[in-house]
Amino acid sequence: MSWTLIALLLLPLAGGVVVAFLRGNDRLAKAVALAVSLVELVIAVFAWTGYDPSSDERLQLTSSADWIPAFGVRLSFGVDGIALVMIALIAFLVPVVIGGSWADKLPEGRSAGGFFALLLVMETGMVGVFAATDVFLFYVFFEAVLVPMYFLIGRFGGPNRQYAAMKFFLYSLLGGLIMLASVIGVYVAAADKLGAGTFDWATLVTVTRDLPLSTQIWLFLGFFAAFAIKAPLVPLHTWLPDAGAEAPVGAGVLLVGVLDKIGTFGFLRYCLPMFPLASQELAPLILVLAVAGILYGSLLAVGQSDLKRFVAYTSIAHFGFIALGIFAFSSQAGAGAVLYMVNHGISTGMLFLVVGMVMARGGSRLIEDYGGMAKLTPVLGGMFFVAGLSSLALPGTNSFVSEFLVLVGSYPNQPVYTILAALGMVLAALYILWLYQRVFQGPVRGTALVGATGGPGAVVDPERAGLRDLNKRELAVLAPLVALILVLGFYPKPVLDVITPSVGATLSEVGVADPVTQEGK
């Protein structure tokens, strides 16, 4: 019985409730929220040190208690290496997001207390999704996390927020309900075989992997529908650009940085081990979707005129890489995919934050309203460049390691898809560098910077020229991200050490021959 995960779950919830009652006093509310998220980070570090990657125990830091005995539902928590790094990512991103949203201009009549309370409540939900080892409990968290996100988008988002919030919620809910059919199906299968129903993940795996292929395919598709919507795989991705564009920046970081990873995490935790036969059978389909996502997402990112939608489309491309790594069934690609999940959270999170900082200065989301901004705000420009380079996987940044692992690991099993996916790297360079050029390079231009009358070369609007570069708070928010981008770019071993055994265990359950020997990692 380990209390670490329980503390990780309860602390933000309690903090959220407290912050919700501090609505009159925004400063205090923010301070409490930040403090809670920092304590959470400390506990997460504690959890990291308490986890032993070399142990034979697949799930560690476990705890369990009865919940609904009639259905064998238990409050069971535990983590493997994959879940642990995701929880660490959450604990790292939430304080960053709170810092980044510190001075956000909220829509009229909304209080900062409400915003930060929702963020903290969502943190509990997100940790719960990754920490639950009872499938029913996982489903509860999966759905419950929608509610705070829905309110974050709908109450604090951009002009089209109602539409975006509704679309986000309905897509996720539909996926979730289809998954519910499979969750119940798995339960019924277990009840048939074991005599008593259970939702314990480890027990269910032993039951479902022996089911006949046709049954596995149906159950797999139920889970897959939910995860493919979450992770967004083309063609189920259309909610993400809307939600990402309308969400307030802080919520957007968590949306693409963590919430979407529930999908890829779900592939690894539920689809692969529980339905190995179906996973192999349907892998080609998913690989097609993954590669389509890489190319389609990249091309649409090139064509975007809206900064936030741009970030959303780059994410769709990145999720294609992750899905490719998972369904290539090699331990290298799998470890790369999990590392990619972490790195994407860091680099896209930073990109989102930087875009938010650009928009906070220019007041516009349109790319064409900016130009030559690096002249006015050089440090911001530099930060954008770092985030961009990380996003396009330049060697030396974190994403390079993961993208490289995915491609190298996938090639032996899936050469064709891997080669097609590699084209995505070229497109990534195109969309990032071209965007950087349009927004930051050249003479100062664009209505957001020089006012409505200014054309290229126009005199800089004196009021607008006062655009400040990054302040200390913004630097403090971005500094840890930059540090992680570089550290994980050069020395990813600590994270890979945690990830690799769990990925190996997951893949051994699928039972595909691993083309890469375990040595050398």
Next chain:
Amino acid sequence: METLLAQTQRLQAPEIDYLAVSPILVVLGAACLSVLVEAFLPKTQRWAAQVVLTLLTIVVAGTALGFYAAADDTPDQGKVTLAGTIAVDQPVIFLWATLLVLGFGAVLLIADRSVEPGGAFVADAAIRPGTVQDRAQAGRFGMQTEVFPLTLFALGGMMVFVAANDLLTMFIALEVLSLPLYLMCGLARRRRLLSQEAAVKYFLLGAFASAFFLYGVALLYGFAGSVKLADIATATAGTDRSDTLLYAGFGLLVVGLLFKASVGPFHAWTPDVYQGSPTPITAFMAACTKVAAFGGILRVLFVAFEKSSWEWNGVLWGVAIASMVIGAVLGLTQTDVKRMIAYSSVAHAGFLLIGSITLTSEGLSGTMFYLMAYGFTTIAAFGVVSLVRNADGEATHLSQWAGLAKRSPITAAVFTFLLLALAGIPLTSGFIGKFVVFAAALQSGMAPLVVIALVASAVAAFFYLRVIVLMYFSEPAPDGPTVSVPGAFTTVAITMGAAITLVLGVWPAFALDWAGAGGFIF
């Protein structure tokens, strides 16, 4: 003549287990007493006396039920009494308890006089709508306190209905529960015309449904030679009797039952009646009638027609699908909160029907749990609806709810929670209810039905969410409605409904165990 006399002498009064039927006796006895109160007390004292009497009755009936359930000589599975016409078994104990607590909540809503000054009921029902006198009565403080005995009669009828083990008793119970409801629908203080229209519509369609039911009973009597559920069950188990009588009788009987449960496509009355009735009565109908009707459906299907399930299963599959689709799709187009909840109740009736046609013990307990969960959520939801008002009474048009969260955050938060429960989001009772029903259905091999139900849930979620969007994300209209500060009665009713919705969502173990305590006996 002599033979007749001889027969009379041989006729013996049936054994009555008074403890078992004591809850019914208390409720119906108090209903009669309540009529006397109406007749003999002066008008100024009636309201207070009726409220005390009604609430006390429900508490006493609940206590009597508790004594029965806990008594040493009560067998685990319950007892059959009154010559086999009434069974007080585990499902009945569960349903009676649910009905009594729901009835308690509904009576609290009915009794409230602070939200609408003087109560939601007309001061003098005989006044023609739209006249000068009518406008005068809307401002008067008094109400027709006859609504209290009517409620008790309806409640008593519902209790007999779920316990009836033969079709004639069931029919009488159906009439006892329906007739008061027809009257109560027409008693709204404001928008009298709409209210009276609802009453007439409900009465006409309800009379037809009763006729269908009775015709079905007659044909089934022709088929089985008895109206007892147990005898019909025996008769269906492979004989050379007329299948035509069985099918026709079953069909007509079920139509009558489905009508009461507002299962689509027999739902046509639901939106109009829900909209026109006084909101406390809508709450009472939506919660208690649903429980009673499905209690009856469960018993009829499980006891009498289990063995012939192959013959009717396909038809009820179709009905369940129709109900879910009608409820979810037509709910999308509604602009009135009460009509929206009415269509939602049609969709929920489809889900409940899925549980009812599983004919397994999991299906039985799941359906009963769902009924309990749905009942409390609905009572609280209508309680909230009654709070949002403008100068003309309740503001039920959805556009008037825009920006409600700004004006009244607590009301909006409670209503949001209830809507999420109706949508079946986890940590609410609605989710657990859906889960248990769908799990039972999947175990009985009804996977296609479950998938359709889940898609229908997703569609229905849209219109619940739309209300949340309106309340939270829209700016309030300048001349929008205000939220009345609820009096103690309404506050207790809403709190009770919302709290039970939460408890059943977070800690459902107790209720699930109770619902699964035992099956029907006959």
